[in-house]
Amino acid sequence: MNIKDFRFDGSKKFKINDFETKQEGNFKDRAEAEERRDDHIMDLQVLQEKLYAEGKEGVLIIFQAMDAAGKDGAVKYVMSGVNPAGISVHNFKVPSSEELAHDYLWRAMKVAPQRGMITIFNRSYYEDVLVVKVHQLHKKVGLPERVVTDGIFEDRYNQIINYEKHLHQNGFRVIKIFLNISREEQKKQFLQRIDDPAKNWKFSDGDIVERGYWDKYMEAYEAAINATSTPECPWYVVPSDKKWFARALIAEIVVSTLEEIDPKYPDVSEERKQRLAEFRGMLINEE
Numbered sequence: 001m002n003i004k005d006f007r008f009d010g011s012k013k014f015k016i017n018d019f020e021t022k023q024e025g026n027f028k029d030r031a032e033a034e035e036r037r038d039d040h041i042m043d044l045q046v047l048q049e050k051l052y053a054e055g056k057e058g059v060l061i062i063f064q065a066m067d068a069a070g071k072d073g074a075v076k077y078v079m080s081g082v083n084p085a086g087i088s089v090h091n092f093k094v095p096s097s098e099e100l101a102h103d104y105l106w107r108a109m110k111v112a113p114q115r116g117m118i119t120i121f122n123r124s125y126y127e128d129v130l131v132v133k134v135h136q137l138h139k140k141v142g143l144p145e146r147v148v149t150d151g152i153f154e155d156r157y158n159q160i161i162n163y164e165k166h167l168h169q170n171g172f173r174v175i176k177i178f179l180n181i182s183r184e185e186q187k188k189q190f191l192q193r194i195d196d197p198a199k200n201w202k203f204s205d206g207d208i209v210e211r212g213y214w215d216k217y218m219e220a221y222e223a224a225i226n227a228t229s230t231p232e233c234p235w236y237v238v239p240s241d242k243k244w245f246a247r248a249l250i251a252e253i254v255v256s257t258l259e260e261i262d263p264k265y266p267d268v269s270e271e272r273k274q275r276l277a278e279f280r281g282m283l284i285n286e287e
């Protein structure tokens with residue numbers, strides 16, 4: 001499996017209607033994919049510990065998707081076993097009154113990753129060029145007339161590019177993942193949530209409402225991905241009809257980025273080593 005096949009960095013266009021959401025890569029079966037995923041999860045644990053100890057770079061992982069595409073499951077499985085001290089997860093839902101009183105990037109900026117940390121955004125500022133665009137919400141939140149123009153989303157694409165470039169230039173990697181699920185698979189997942197009492201809580205009336213805007217959302221995702229894909233902060237479009245494949249691919253994407261960072265445990269000076277040797281002797285000689 002070559003993650004470059006799923007990477008969009010501006011060198012090629014993403015066409016959502018041509019993208020196969022049922023892909024399984026070159027795995028011979030699900031068991032092989034899950035074995036590869038588990039291997040990467042083990043690798044991730046070591047790399048994340050080094051990233052945290054070194055404290056030089058930080059990582060922001062953004063998950064965007066339609067409902068039922070598996071964002072929560074991806075976070076749960078791929079990040080299993082990672083030291084909680086070095087990771088934070090933020091879910092971006094409908095903006096609060098305080099958040100609406102600021103610019104749309106504000107709520108993301110205040111929870112951006114620290115050096116040594118991995119921060120996960122379950123949805124993100126991209127909602128402001130997705131759901132806001134689909135429902136034309138920018139016309140309903142009291143923005144000044146000079147801002148609410150036909151070019152507002154082109155402006156936002158550029159603002160997002162500049163913000164992500166700013167993060168990258170200041171030592172933070174940005175991994176953007178679009179879990180691409182088909183309309184048919186979403187229907188299947190919704191029916192499971194309705195039919196299984198243990199999953200009823202996952203289903204909301206709004207899920208059906210948003211499903212009615214499927215085509216508009218697909219247009220918005222395609223436009224946003226093509227407009228904001230850069231070599232420094234690429235998008236990865238992950239086929240998500242088969243969640244076992246999606247999780248294996250996500251694990252490989254995250255590990256490959258951390259391997260590129262190549263974090264290392266901090267060097268210990270000779271003077272410090274001598275002090276440690278003294279402490280070791282003290283502990284051994286304790287009665």
